[in-house]
Each structure stands twice: as C-alpha cells, then as structure tokens.
Amino acid sequence: MDGHGGRRNKAEQDATIVEVGYALVSAAFAAAVILGAVAGPALLFGLPPLLSAVLLRVGLTLAPIAFVVRVVSVLVRFRRAAQPSQPGRTNPDS
Template sequence: MERRTQTERDAITVEIGYALVSGVLVAGLTFLGIAGPTTVFALPHAAERGLVVGGAVVGAVAFVLRVVHVLWRFARTPDQPSQPGRTSPDS
C-alpha cells in the first residue's frame, strides 16, 4: 500500500471540508424551501408538521447526495501534471 504525501492528505482534508459545508448549505436551503411556508401562512397543525418533517427528510437526503457527489467526483479526478502546459518531456 502506497503512503500518501502531505499534499495529498491536505487535498483530501480540504475536499471533505468542502463536501460537508456545501452539504449543510444545500440541506438547509432545501429544508427552508419546503418548511418555509409554515412561517408565512397559517396552516393546520398537521400540515405544518408534515412540511417540517418532509423538509427535514428531504434536506437530509440532499445532504447525503451532495457529500457523496463531491467526494465521488474528487476520487475520479485525475492527477494534475507537475508542469501545466507541458504535454511531453521534450517540449
């Protein structure tokens, strides 16, 4: 098993942080989009509860999907060339 360099470990840490923060933002906005009308409109108690629970469930799913998407995309990204713009050792 090959050991990772400090740069690779730092890149993974940053990507995980980005995935979590963007996941929280997507989940929060999703929750607010679904449960937000309960703060504006006078709805029956059952409808309010349904929107809040539905918003929480859909927000949680959105969080998981966002984190998985970001980390999966990072895992498939090819390594960057050490010297950008150079296509062959002779150039």
C-alpha cells in the same frame, strides 16, 4: 493512497482535507436551503396544522437525504479526478 499502495504525500493529504471540508460545508448549505424552502412556509405563515406538520416532516426528511447525497457525490467526483493516469499514456491535462 496512490495507485501503487504507497503513502500519500502532504499535498494529497491537504487536497483530501479541503475536499472533505468542501463536501461537508456545501452539503450543510444545500440541506439548509431545502429545509428552508420546504418547511419554511410552515414556520412563517399561519397554515393549517395538518399542512404545517406535513411540510415540516417532508423538510426534515429531505434535508438529511440531500446532505448525504451531496457529500457522496462530491467525494466520488474527487476520487475519480484524483486517479493517476495510466502508465505510458499522455495525461490529457498536460
């Protein structure tokens, strides 16, 4: 919705859909990289069982946290950037 309580136009809807898609894909990539970096050695190498279990648990804990943090940060940044300039003031991007 725009700052005046009206409906979004098609361009705004498309921009929102693209931004949500970007947030989800980049968050999934970040989570996969973190999971691979932390839990990967436990799966690839013959580590002691305790160390392997700890690495898997830490990786499975950090990956969803990274996913949520990435989605929220992208969407918050998009929402701030989408705010219209104040009436009567010059837009710095113009």
